[in-house]
Amino acid sequence: MSENIIELKNVSFAYNENKQILTDISMKIPYGKIVAIMGGSGCGKTTVLKLISGQIKANSGKITAFGTDITRANNKTLEQIRTKLGMLFQFGALFTDLSVYDNIAFPLNEHTKLNKTLKDIIVAMKLESVGLSGTQELFPSELSGGMARRIALARAMALDPELMMYDEPFTGLDPISLNTIAMLIKKLNDNLKQTTILVTHDIPITMKIADYIYFMSNGKVIAEGTPKEISVTENKSVQQFINGEVNGPFAYKYNSNKSYDYYLGRESI
Amino acid sequence: MKNLIQSIGRPFSSFILMLGETSMLLGKIILSIPYILKRPQLIIKELFFSGVLSIVIIAVSGWFVGMVLGLQGYNTLQRFGSVSVLGSLVALSLIRELGPVLSAILFASRAGSGITAEIGLMKATEQLDAMNVMSVDPIKRIIAPKFIGGVISVPILTMLFNTCGILGGKFVGVNLLGLDSGIFWSQMQDSVNFHADIVNSIIKALIFGIFVSLISVYQGLSSKPTAEGVSSSTTKTVVHSALAVLALDFILTAFMF
Amino acid sequence: MKRLAIDFWVGIFILLGLVCTIFLSLKVANITNFGADDKNTYTLYADFGNIGSLKVNAPIKVSGFVVGRVSDIGLNPKTYQAKVTMIINKNYHFSTDASADILTTGLLGEQYIGLQNGGDIDDLANGDTITLTSSAMVLEQLIGKFMTNMSSK
Numbered sequence: 219m220s221e222n223i224i225e226l227k228n229v230s231f232a233y234n235e236n237k238q239i240l241t242d243i244s245m246k247i248p249y250g251k252i253v254a255i256m257g258g259s260g261c262g263k264t265t266v267l268k269l270i271s272g273q274i275k276a277n278s279g280k281i282t283a284f285g286t287d288i289t290r291a292n293n294k295t296l297e298q299i300r301t302k303l304g305m306l307f308q309f310g311a312l313f314t315d316l317s318v319y320d321n322i323a324f325p326l327n328e329h330t331k332l333n334k335t336l337k338d339i340i341v342a343m344k345l346e347s348v349g350l351s352g353t354q355e356l357f358p359s360e361l362s363g364g365m366a367r368r369i370a371l372a373r374a375m376a377l378d379p380e381l382m383m384y385d386e387p388f389t390g391l392d393p394i395s396l397n398t399i400a401m402l403i404k405k406l407n408d409n410l411k412q413t414t415i416l417v418t419h420d421i422p423i424t425m426k427i428a429d430y431i432y433f434m435s436n437g438k439v440i441a442e443g444t445p446k447e448i449s450v451t452e453n454k455s456v457q458q459f460i461n462g463e464v465n466g467p468f469a470y471k472y473n474s475n476k477s478y479d480y481y482l483g484r485e486s487i
Numbered sequence: 488m489k490n491l492i493q494s495i496g497r498p499f500s501s502f503i504l505m506l507g508e509t510s511m512l513l514g515k516i517i518l519s520i521p522y523i524l525k526r527p528q529l530i531i532k533e534l535f536f537s538g539v540l541s542i543v544i545i546a547v548s549g550w551f552v553g554m555v556l557g558l559q560g561y562n563t564l565q566r567f568g569s570v571s572v573l574g575s576l577v578a579l580s581l582i583r584e585l586g587p588v589l590s591a592i593l594f595a596s597r598a599g600s601g602i603t604a605e606i607g608l609m610k611a612t613e614q615l616d617a618m619n620v621m622s623v624d625p626i627k628r629i630i631a632p633k634f635i636g637g638v639i640s641v642p643i644l645t646m647l648f649n650t651c652g653i654l655g656g657k658f659v660g661v662n663l664l665g666l667d668s669g670i671f672w673s674q675m676q677d678s679v680n681f682h683a684d685i686v687n688s689i690i691k692a693l694i695f696g697i698f699v700s701l702i703s704v705y706q707g708l709s710s711k712p713t714a715e716g717v718s719s720s721t722t723k724t725v726v727h728s729a730l731a732v733l734a735l736d737f738i739l740t741a742f743m744f
Numbered sequence: 745m746k747r748l749a750i751d752f753w754v755g756i757f758i759l760l761g762l763v764c765t766i767f768l769s770l771k772v773a774n775i776t777n778f779g780a781d782d783k784n785t786y787t788l789y790a791d792f793g794n795i796g797s798l799k800v801n802a803p804i805k806v807s808g809f810v811v812g813r814v815s816d817i818g819l820n821p822k823t824y825q826a827k828v829t830m831i832i833n834k835n836y837h838f839s840t841d842a843s844a845d846i847l848t849t850g851l852l853g854e855q856y857i858g859l860q861n862g863g864d865i866d867d868l869a870n871g872d873t874i875t876l877t878s879s880a881m882v883l884e885q886l887i888g889k890f891m892t893n894m895s896s897k
Contacts, residue, residue, distance in 0.1 A: 271620045300622035311617035314609075325621045328628075370617075528747070531754050539753045542760070572854070578772050643761030650764040653772060672771065677803050677810070678854070681773040685765075 222246045222282075223381055223413045224270055229279030231265060239265050240437045243279070247381075252407050252414040254424045257434035258459065263417040264308075266434075267383050270415070271305055272296040284380070301329055303381040304374035308389055310366040312358040318345075318369050319354040325376045344372040348402060364395025371402060381413045382406065388420040396420070400427055421460055425449065433459070509705050512626070516634050516704075519627035523635060529628070533636025537598035541644055544597050545590060549648035552585055553577060553655025560656075561664050573666060574675035577656030582679065582688045583744060586649040588736050591695035593648075594641050595728030599703035602633050603724040606707025607717035630708065634700045641696030642689050649688065687743045691736070698735060699728045784834050785812070786870040790844045791825040796855055796880025798846055804830050804857045811836045814857065830857065839864035843876035855880060 224247040231240040240262045247253050255263050268274045269281060272288050281288050283299050291299070312321050322341045326332055332340070345351050348368040358366055367387060374382065384403060388396050404427045407414045418424055424431065425445045433441035433448065433456050441448060441456045448456065458466030523530060560576045606629065609615050615625040653675075661668045679685070703724050710720035795817065804812040812832035820827045832838075841862030848855050859874075868874070 268616075273616060273619055297622040300620060303620070305617070305620045307613040307617055309612060311613040313614055313617075314612070324623075328621065328623045532750060534754045534757060535750045539757045542757065569849075571849075582768070582772070640757075643757065643764075646761050646764035646768060650767050653768075675772055679773040680801055681769055683801075685768050685773050689765075 221248050223249050223284060224415070225280075225282040226266070226269070227280045227282075229269065229276045229281060231262075231269060231274065231276050238437060240269075240276075243434075243437070243439055245432055245439065247413060247415060248430075249413055250407075250411055251429040252404070252416060252427055254416040254418060254428035254431045255434060256417075256419055256421075256424060256431055256459070258419065261434045262437040263434060264385055267305065267385055267415065267417055270383065271300060271303060301377055302379055303383060304377070304379035305383045306367065306371050306374050306385065306387055308386045309363070310358075310370035312361075312366055312370055312373070314358050316358075317354070318350075318356050318358070318361075321358070321369060322373045322376055324373065329377060340376065341372075344376055345369075347375070347406070348372045349398070362395075364391050364398065367391070367395075367399060368402065371399070371406075375406065375410075378410070379412070381415070383415045383417070385417050386419070387416070388418055388423060396423065403427060419459075421462075505705075508709070509701060512630070512705055512708070513701055515626045516631045519624070519631040520635075522627045523631050526632075529632035530635050530639075533632045534640060537594070537602065537633070537636050538640035538643060541594060541597050541640065542647065544593060545644045545648050546651045548589065548593055549581075549586070549651030550655040550658075552589065552648075553581065553652030553657075554659045556580055556585075556652070557656035557659030557664075561660060561666075570660075570666060571670050572674050572678075573656070573660045574671040574673075575678035577660070578653055578675045578679050579684065581649050581652040581656075582684045584736065584740070586652065587645050587688055587691040587695055588732055590645040590648045590692060591641055591699050591732045592729050594637070594644060594696070595699045595703070595732070596725045598637065598640070599699050599724050599728055600721045602637065602700070602703040603707040603710065603721050604717055606630070606633070606704060607710035607712075607720050610708065610710065611712035611714075611717060630704045634704050637700030637703065638693065638696045641699065642692040645688065645692035683744070691739050691743075694735060694739065695732050698731045702727050702731060785831045786834055787815075788830045788832055788838075788868055788870075788872055788874060790828050790830065790857070790874040790877050791820055791823060792828060792844075792846060792877050792879050793825055794846075794879035794882060795826040795828065796846055796848075796882055798828070798855045798857070798880065802854065802856050804832065804859060806836070806859045806861070811859070828857070837867040838862075838874075840866045840868055840872070841876065842868065842874055843878070844874045845878045846880035848881065 224245070226243055226245040229240060229243045230238070232238045243262075243266065245253075245255075245266070255266060257263055265274070269276055270283060270288075272291070276289050279289070284302060286295060286299060288296060288299060312318075313324065316324065319341055322344055323337050326337050326340060341354065342351065345353060348371050350365060350368055350372070353361070353365070353369070358369070361369060371387075382403075387399050387403070391399065400423045403414060403416065406412060416424065416428060425448075428445055430444055431442065431448045432439050433453075435455055441451055441453045443451070449460065451457065454466060457463075556577045557573065560573050561570055564570045564573055564576065606615075609625075609629065615629070618625045618628060657668070657671060660666045661671050706720040706724045706727070710716045798814065798817065800814055800817055802814045803810045804814065812830055814828055815831045816829035818827045818829075819825070838859060839862040841864045843860045843862065845858045845860070846855055847858045862876075
């Protein structure tokens with residue numbers, strides 16, 4: 219057995235011929251670490267998560283999860299693998315027609331035959347671990363964005379997954395909620411011996427909690443390393459991203475074949 | 488020239504594609520029936536939202552349609568001196584055509600659009616993806632109960648529509664225009680046949696229910712995950728359902744009556 | 745509480761559907777009269793020269809009272825007359841010289857068969873044929889007759 223829970227080897231993916239999303243990506247996610255995948259919007263970070271969870275299939279390359287090649291796995295194996303991983307979606311993706319209790323109990327109801335008392339205990343424990351005890355009876359519409367995400371985190375952990383994936387968990391949160399989520403991610407990873415994949419573009423928090431960072435741009439990995447290595451990298455794109463500069467390798471201007479003058483009527487094409 | 492031919496071909500090929508996708512969806516739904524049977528509560532919930540909440544609109548519409556039929560029928564039949572057949576006219580037009588067709592179209596706009604919007608929003612807010620990652624098939628857990636709920640609801644609502652319509656027609660004919668209620672009912676009983684009319688009405692409603700529910704869930708699943716996408720899918724549900732119901736009605740009537 | 749309320753309303757909904765179907769079957773279609781039940785009915789036949797627009801399921805009336813229904817209409821291959829199968833309620837019996845006419849409700853209404861009992865002592869049995877029949881009035885023929893009468897005057 220390798221020491222990596224997930225391995226991507228030369229993976230490429232496209233929804234159709236015209237739009238290549240990922241080109242030749244290779245990543246290694248070692249057991250027990252927090253690995254961050256960073257990059258600008260639309261660079262294919264979320265697609266990597268979808269590939270790992272088997273929601274979409276790679277066009278070429280090999281993805282190994284828990285020692286199984288999931289690019290060639292059948293639905294049954296995929297389901298087994300999915301029960302070992304939890305995923306937190308960008309805005310939580312709580313089921314709006316179910317109460318907080320039913321949301322967290324959902325994976326338990328579907329995959330286990332626990333009795334009510336046991337489920338009550340598990341739900342209470344999970345809620346306590348995200349600091350929201352007593353919200354069992356509330357509905358998602360009654361929760362703030364930060365609370366909804368913590369409930370979703372509790373739901374993702376209901377089956378005690380070995381691998382947690384977070385899809386931009388920090389987007390649109392106030393600084394307090396943001397730090398709460400970050401603290402939870404770190405705590406859960408360390409206490410439960412989980413492995414964590416963190417997809418985000420929030421620099422300071424990631425530098426604080428991640429063990430290893432992959433930097434992506436236009437569907438390719440352009441830099442990788444520990445936070446320390448990344449912060450001193452020579453790569454212009456990464457530097458621009460970390461420092462948040464407007465001008466640099468990431469174009470500020472939209473790449474159009476018509477010039478500004480054309481729109482002012484001074485020039486014909 | 489090539490563009491012209493392409494623009495003729497595109498709607499056709501996308502229609503074929505849609506047919507294929509819909510029948511695959513139907514297949515998947517049928518395969519998930521064993522899963523649903525273990526969780527009847529899911530269907531009961533859908534019956535509540537698509538059936539119970541449609542009772543009022545169906546009953547009121549049926550009542551008014553029946554009243555209009557009574558009034559128009561009375562005015563027309565009076566010219567031929569045969570107002571006595573008003574009962575048959577109201578009952579036959581409702582049971583054979585108006586009941587199943589209008590119930591299905593009203594169902595599409597009241598419940599079908601709601602089903603589409605709900606599925607579309609669940610897709611837009613990644614709830615379906617979340618379910619997938621928890622290795623629960625959203626087709627089984629979300630789509631199939633909604634579909635089955637709709638298929639059960641439409642025939643029941645059609646019977647309700649027929650009943651309210653006939654009572655509405657009776658109200659106009661007998662209570663307002665002064666026809667003899669005995670003649671009204673017996674004329675109706677003479678011309679309405681249980682097997683040929685009522686059973687066929689239920690069969691029609693069942694087939695419409697299958698189509699409208701399938702269109703609703705399909706549009707929900709294939710909607711673009713944006714506010715615009717969901718709203719256009721909702722519109723499509725109502726338009727496609729109405730067209731499908733009217734076209735099917737022609738085919739079914741040709742076979743049945 | 746919520747789940748119970750939903751169960752309750754869905755129960756009401758299903759019951760409502762059942763009640764409506766029963767209403768339609770009994771009050772509107774009158775399924776109790778002359779159903780497919782063979783026990784309470786017997787069959788008679790009648791040949792007509794012209795049945796006009798008589799339909800299957802048309803009522804069979806005696807003095808305006810419905811005693812049965814037309815169950816089938818065919819053609820007698822020997823006589824080339826229309827053969828009408830009638831299902832009659834067992835409570836009513838007719839003599840062998842009873843006559844059957846095709847009549848119309850109103851001027852343009854539905855057509856039905858009117859039975860007129862004769863004076864014979866023997867009753868028609870199951871499967872017998874009524875011989876005394878008069879065909880439907882056909883408007884075109886009436887007008888035709890009227891025209892020839894007019895022109896011959």
